[in-house]
Amino acid sequence: MNSTRLQYQLSLHCWQQHLFAVTLTVPKHDAQLLTFSLPSWIPGSYMVRDFAKNIVEIEFCQFETGHKVAFEKCDKQTWLVHSSGDALVVKYIVHANDLSVRSAFINHQYAFINGTSAFLNVKEMQHLPCELSIAPPPKASWKAHTSMSPINHDNSPEQWQFYSESYAEFIDHPIFIGECETYRFDVQGITFDLLFSGHQNIDKARIAEDLTPICEHHLQLFGAPHPISRYLFMTLLADNGFGGLEHRNSTALLYPRYELPLVGEDKGHKTDGYITFLSLCSHELFHTWHVKRIKPEVMVAPQLQEETYTNQLWIYEGFTSFYDDVTLARAGVIDGEKYLDIVAQNLTRLLQNAGRFKQSAAQSSFDAWTKFYKQDASATNNIVSYYTKGGIIAFGLDLLLRKHTDNRVSLDNVMKVLWERYGRDEIGTPDDVIARICQDHFDIDISEYLNAVVYGTDDVPLERWLDDIGLALHTRTAVSADDKGGKTAFAGIRHQFGANYKPATLGLTVTQVFEGLSAAQAGVMVNDTLLAINDEIVTAVKLQRLLDNATTDTVKITVIRDGQLINLTLAVIEARKDRAFFTIEDNDKFNTWLARA
Structure with a gap:
């Protein structure tokens, strides 16, 4: 046992049940009482998430004898242990089933773990260096990746070991263990690594080519010497989902797998989904300077x-x-x-x-x-x-x-x-x-x-x-409820309903009602099922067509609310110009x- 470090071991306890195990070895110390806690939020995502709720088992033992040590849980995320200065071993199991960039997740293909979800802080020793060992994964094809500094540079397949200077740094390196594809490229002496979970035939070379000038821009803007020597774009591919979270030397991204370019596809065209991915990468890389290092005073050492x-x-x-x-x-x-x-x-x-x-x-x-x-x-x-x-x-x-x-x-x-x-x-x-x-x-x-x-x-x-x-800025009416703005060659709608909706088994379910527009004035509410206009059953297309061709000042709309049929009067008003576009x-x-x- 190293007497100057906190030593953590991470292992996949049962991937089928989304469980991983952590063993924390605490060296001998002068304190009579030790305070163990897990963060309740992760920097960059400003919501209390109470990560400690996912700890399903925990025990504290003496390092030398293995005897259990009594502890007191004093709040939702804090444990107090009377250690008498002895070295301790803490063993606990964490449930990881949050497919996002903010917490931890395990499935058949990989495990993704943020340190804030996994690693207990020892308050009295939080400035000590931290060492991480990752136990051999259950599948031989699984590999470990993180932006944390490696101890063994050969990336041994039996065990991976990493090192951080303090707890604050330690929890700022997300960890990926599993099947993935990687690609490396260099920009201005900085090594950039792309990681994509699973095997999806992603055109990694094309993505690297498009990211290179983006990385060059950010590096040039802030100038040398650069705060990083290596950067990891870690992307969790999913059927649906979107997210990005910045870290000190990396970012964790969640993105739909089929929005990215595949090998063999036309390189001359960039879909909106792919452009959004490049913008997301640009956003999170920019945070390397602007959030991870330039930050508000209260975020330098946040509680x-x-x-x-x-x-x-x-x-x-x-x-x-x-x-x-x-x-x-x-x-x-x-x-x-x-x-x-x-x-x-x-x-x-x-x-x-x-x-x-x-x-x-x-x-x-x-x-x-x-x-x-x-x-x-x-x-x-x-x-x-x-x-x-x-x-x-x-x-x-x-x-x-x-x-x-x-x-x-x-x-x-x-x-x-x-x-x-x-x-x-x-x-x-x-x-x-x-x-x-x-x-x-x-x-x-x-x-x-x-x-x-x-x-x-x-x-x-x-x-x-x-x-x-x-440039000149203009506004126009929407083409449809899905119109996001920008230039268009299509004619705008004449009359505006004033709410968003989605298809229902019959009619439309109202998902959002905009203040001040016809739907709100008529008394339409979120979760109403819009059935008909003037007794005509509606779909999204039919709703807009009926409104645009209305020849009266009002129409009757029929909704289902809480199991009751309700008739409302909707004013037919001119659509507002709330879609922006520019001309050069x-x-x-x-x-x-x-x-x-």
């Missing part, structure tokens, strides 16, 4: 047993949401027209979002723990996304800075200062960091802008500056802005 509040998430997720897409266009992975359609879709989400007038981006950041991460069908009417509005705020700030300085200063310059001033040494940013940087470094007062669009609920006034980069008015101006990195 993972309870919520840690900040109103700065609009800076961190919002700015990253701006850069994830614009990087694809700057790098030539998508063209300018496609990029503008993506921005237009983000604006469209805001235009449909009445909650943007009730909650500011700063408030959205602070309330992420409840209102953003625990959304229900009413969310669009009551909250705003710090991702979506934050990205538009970043776009507007870039244009404002260029306007004030005749293109000498852009958001890129702000990011560079953020990195040099706060990120390299990870000292944490104050709430007013963006205003402070713009004033102190560039002599630009942006307080009026921030007060209006960040701390207030004003829309970002993009129209003030778009002409400077050769000056290609030279736009291309100049887009090319600037």
Whole structure:
């Protein structure tokens, strides 16, 4: 036993029952009482998840004798042990059946484990180095992958061993054990590894080719020396599902397997699903600098047993949401027209979002723990996304800075200062960091802008500056309920129902009702089954056709609610223009802005 390290062993106890086992060996120490705990949330995902609820068995024993040691569980995630300074062995079993990037999951093909879901913290020893040994997996074809530093560089098939300098670092390296495909490429001296779970004939070389200029962009933006020497894109492939979570030297992604390009497919065409995957990779890699190292003061050493509040998430997720897409266009992975359609879709989400007038981006950041991460069908009417509005705020700030300085200063310059001033040494940013940087470094007062669009609920006034980069912003009516915004050649609808829905056995099930529109005024509610308009049974297509061709000011709608038939009166009103799109008015101006990195 190493007397200067916490030693963890991870093994797959029973993959059929989604169980893994952990053995933690604690060296001799001076403390009479040891505090063991599991985090209740994972950095980057701001919701209390109570990971300790998945510990189904636990015991504490003396290291030398094997005798059990009494313990007290003092809350949902904390165990107290009177150790008398003796070395201890803690053995516990964890249930892992959450197919997401935030927790742990085991199936027939692989095991995925976040450290926050698996590894107990010893409060009195949390600054000690941590050593991890992974026991031989149940299947010979399974391999282990993580961005953690290896102890044995030969990656022995019998056992894998890894090392971290502290508990905080230890839990920031997700672990994959199972069947997978990998691909390695180098960018500016950094080794990038792609990992895809299972065997799906994914065109890994093509993905690496498209990711290379994206990686180059981020590395160039923040400059050398780089904080990483190796980076792992770890992708869990599933039939459905979407997610990404940043880590210090890696990211964990969840993505539909058939949205990615397969070997032999046409390389000249990128589907929307594939573009979204590249943008997701861009987003999480950007977090290597902007979240994992540049971070709010309260997130430098957060307490993972309870919520840690900040109103700065609009800076961190919002700015990253701006850069994830614009990087694809700057790098030539998508063209300018496609990029503008993506921005237009983000604006469209805001235009449909009445909650943007009730909650500011700063408030959205602070309330992420409840209102953003625990959304229900009413969310669009009551909250705003710090991702979506934050990205538009970043776009507007870039244009404002260029306007004030005749293109000498852009958001890129702000990011560079953020990195040099706060990120390299990870000292944490104050709430007013963006205003402070713009004033102190560039002599630009942006307080009026921030007060209006960040701390207030004003829309970002993009129209003030778009002409400077050769663009014009327009709005139009929707083509259909599935219309996400952007340019289209199809005619828009005439009349708007004002709710989202999905097919039911008969009729349509209402999933969302938009404040202020006809459906809400008529009294339509979420989970109603919409059966008919003027006694005509409806489908999604028929509903819109009947509305568009209505010749009266109102129509009768029939719904089923709680087992009862209810007739309501729906006003037939002109569809609002809530789908955004851009036109390029000056290609030279736009291309100049887009090319600037």
